[in-house]
Amino acid sequence: MKNSISLITLLVFCISCSAQHTIVDVSNKIDWTTNTYLKDTNNHFEDVLGTWKWEEGNSSFEIEFTKITNYNYDGINMAIDFILGRYKYIEDGVVVADILNNNSYTPLDFRATLVFVNPTEYTFIIHDDVSDKTKKGPFILSTNGLDTIATFSLRNPEGTVTYPTNIEFSLPTQLTLIKQR
Template sequence: MKNRFLIVICLITISCKAQNIVPIYNGPENEPPLPHYYKDVDNDFDRIVGTWKWQEGNSSLTIELKKILSAPDIGSNVSDILIGGYTYIKNGVECTNSLPMPNLPMDKLTNHSIWGGVIGTPIKGAPPCPECGTNPRYVKVQVREPENPLLEGKFIMGHFIQNGVEKIRLLFLNTAISIPTADYTGPEEMCIPEFSTLTLTKQ
């Protein structure tokens, strides 16, 4: 009986580790059989991880990003993702703030104000970034405000180094109501102006 129990545990362990790796960037046209592990094989997310800040006058945007390995995806798939939070101050007034990031369980990671991660060259709508090189890889994540959770937008970010300082060029766009409802009476725009292109410096 004990041997049978050990065999079952071994089989479960093997099956849990049997996800077929699919690169998030430049994955194959014909994906391997399920389940998948959508993996950041080139560590593109790592360049974006950290705390970043843009400031102009008394307005500022501070974002914090963290990489999560093997986060739950659809079905039995898993994926590397970015999670994060941010603070936006407009003309000296705090407009939205989701920092510090809450410590959410793995099955609730999409409740963060920043989550997800698409890697592409190019990504449609990516910000102009000649400093990012001739063939830059951009990272796109979903963004929401804790004060208005039904509103969502996207950050598209490119990483570069200028005079030894790490920076990201960020574009905010695609504000929309994530779950359209007839009785929605909230704002139709998020605090950060649509199509804002900002340069943030690593803190």
């Protein structure tokens, strides 16, 4: 009986060990494989989390970045920490796009995300709900002594032929944002 309990305990331990992911920091792009947890172990994401805003006259662009932790992708045995974004764009007093308060927003249905490149640079990928187009580009962090600022410049993703619609991209493609306190 004692041997049976020991064997069952050993089997449960082995199964739980094999189900765990190897933890790799998001900065280590070389080790992204299956059975990996791509984790923000060094808290790189802290500098970009929160609300960022640009305002000029009656126009504004606001984006809120949130950290999603230990998200497991079905079928590939990989988990990841990543940054999810929600935005609101007002042009000349008219709301162009607003997913800032969308509570049905899920990680697989993201409209904006930041991908870690290094502590001061991310790749910004944003989907425009109005035109149904996606653009991406660098999101560069800096400081002006008082504020933390970020600049981005978006372009069409590589490999994109043409979009099937004549609607122009309705979001700003180049801005300087200030992190809100």
